[in-house]
Amino acid sequence: MSQIRLFPRKKSFQEIIPLPASKSESNRALIINALAGGDLSNLSNLAEARDTQTMIRLLSENGEVADVLDAGTTMRFLTAYYAIKGQPKKMTGTPRMCERPIGILVDALRTLGADISYLNQEGYPPMQLNGFTYAGNRQLSIRGDVSSQFISAILMLAPSLPDGLELTIRGSLGSKPYIEMTLAQMRHFGIQAEVDWNRAMINIPPQKYQVHPFAVESDWSGASYWYSMVALSPFEDSSLELLGLKENSLQGDSAIQHIMAEMGVKSTYTGRGFLLTKINAKSSLTWDFTDCPDLAQTICVVAAAKNIHLTLLGIESLKVKETDRVFALQQELRKIGAQLVEVESCLRYELTSSKRAESKSVPEFETYDDHRMAMAFAPLGLLQEIVIHEPGVVAKSYPSFWSHVDKILDSKQ
Numbered sequence: 316m317s318q319i320r321l322f323p324r325k326k327s328f329q330e331i332i333p334l335p336a337s338k339s340e341s342n343r344a345l346i347i348n349a350l351a352g353g354d355l356s357n358l359s360n361l362a363e364a365r366d367t368q369t370m371i372r373l374l375s376e377n378g379e380v381a382d383v384l385d386a387g388t389t390m391r392f393l394t395a396y397y398a399i400k401g402q403p404k405k406m407t408g409t410p411r412m413c414e415r416p417i418g419i420l421v422d423a424l425r426t427l428g429a430d431i432s433y434l435n436q437e438g439y440p441p442m443q444l445n446g447f448t449y450a451g452n453r454q455l456s457i458r459g460d461v462s463s464q465f466i467s468a469i470l471m472l473a474p475s476l477p478d479g480l481e482l483t484i485r486g487s488l489g490s491k492p493y494i495e496m497t498l499a500q501m502r503h504f505g506i507q508a509e510v511d512w513n514r515a516m517i518n519i520p521p522q523k524y525q526v527h528p529f530a531v532e533s534d535w536s537g538a539s540y541w542y543s544m545v546a547l548s549p550f551e552d553s554s555l556e557l558l559g560l561k562e563n564s565l566q567g568d569s570a571i572q573h574i575m576a577e578m579g580v581k582s583t584y585t586g587r588g589f590l591l592t593k594i595n596a597k598s599s600l601t602w603d604f605t606d607c608p609d610l611a612q613t614i615c616v617v618a619a620a621k622n623i624h625l626t627l628l629g630i631e632s633l634k635v636k637e638t639d640r641v642f643a644l645q646q647e648l649r650k651i652g653a654q655l656v657e658v659e660s661c662l663r664y665e666l667t668s669s670k671r672a673e674s675k676s677v678p679e680f681e682t683y684d685d686h687r688m689a690m691a692f693a694p695l696g697l698l699q700e701i702v703i704h705e706p707g708v709v710a711k712s713y714p715s716f717w718s719h720v721d722k723i724l725d726s727k728q
């Protein structure tokens with residue numbers, strides 16, 4: 316079993332972090348650019364994330380099997396891409412990927428004319444894509460409460476359908492900023508869409524994508540762990556400058572600026588990114604994570620370590636991500652004396668922590684095959700020696716994470 320041991324340096328830090336690029340923007344850019352007929356040189360600053368590197372590899376291969384490993388966007392976006400292109404393909408991934416739902420996307424693709432069969436369990440990968448015969452339906456209704464990735468996947472293909480698409484989103488909608496990111500990137504490549512959020516309708520006439528150069532922004536989800544570092548540093552003059560973040564981002568996780576303003580970090584735009592400095596934190600906070608589910612782990616760990624009473628809303632989608640993140644958080648937060656409790660079935664959780672005692676024993680954190688468990692707990696290494704198991708999980712979104720951590724913490728693999 317591999318592990319990394321982190322030790323506090325007991326002094327302040329002032330460092331520059333060259334953040335990695337966003338895998339969400341990269342994976343959209345790759346699909347859209349492929350649909351536009353552009354080559355890879357058109358896209359700059361593509362993510363080093365394994366999820367993106369897997370997407371690049373699969374788009375360049377002509378094999379019968381697409382194994383996406385544990386990449387949700389890669390699975391959902393490529394399923395729609397190959398299905399509507401009529402490309403026969405077996406879609407598969409890690410055992411966990413085969414437990415993550417895909418039935419809503421498959422049903423929508425079947426309505427449009429895709430021939431898809433499940434190879435194991437109905438509603439879950441692996442699937443066999445057998446071809447596409449357009450069914451003539453330009454109207455499609457899709458549930459929005461399980462994963463926005465199904466909607467993004469369909470939207471990117473919509474301009475290529477013979478009649479375009481009128482998409483209605485049913486029920487509550489999670490991760491909406493990711494859908495807005497999809498539409499913004501489509502717009503960048505020349506696509507006009509009519510969006511009526513009041514009626515939850517998106518109308519996309521049939522159109523051709525135009526090849527335009529696209530530069531991927533740094534990753535705001537990855538930035539969140541550096542916000543934690545500043546929030547948890549015991550030294551008032553600790554600061555970090557995060558490079559490559561835009562003042563007006565397409566990424567919903569840029570909300571970390573506002574959450575952390577309440578938890579002790581001020582963000583100042585520098586023209587090439589953001590400077591993070593320490594300010595006072597509130598003693599309690601309620602946040603709705605419906606729009607930014609990937610920030611929930613980051614925020615839980617900081618709240619637990621700083622004894623901030625946290626009420627979490629909108630975290631139900633966490634159960635179907637890389638792991639059941641609610642369960643994983645409950646198990647690991649206990650090790651620093653914090654309790655994450657469901658108080659209203661799936662709707663509201665409370666995080667409370669007893670005063671964090673400097674424990675004699677070194678806490679060891681499991682990572683559940685989830686990059687965000689490793690990265691969310693790492694900042695605790697500023698407060699005491701800790702161990703993180705299977706640190707290699709970070710490769711999914713942020714392969715250079717530990718080398719960046721070396722700038723402010725001592726470590727031993």
Ligand SMILES: O=C(O)C1=C[C@@H](OP(=O)(O)O)[C@@H](O)[C@H](O)C1
Nearest residue numbers: 339388462463464490493609632
């Ligand atoms: O579209 C995207 O790039 C993503 C959407 C979100 O998933 P859900 O829509 O399933 O919440 C997010 O959690 C994931 O990391 C990336």
Ligand SMILES: C=C(OP(=O)(O)O)C(=O)O
Nearest residue numbers: 385386387388609636637
């Ligand atoms: C949920 C995530 O990714 P995906 O769904 O694309 O696997 C994530 O990166 O936190």
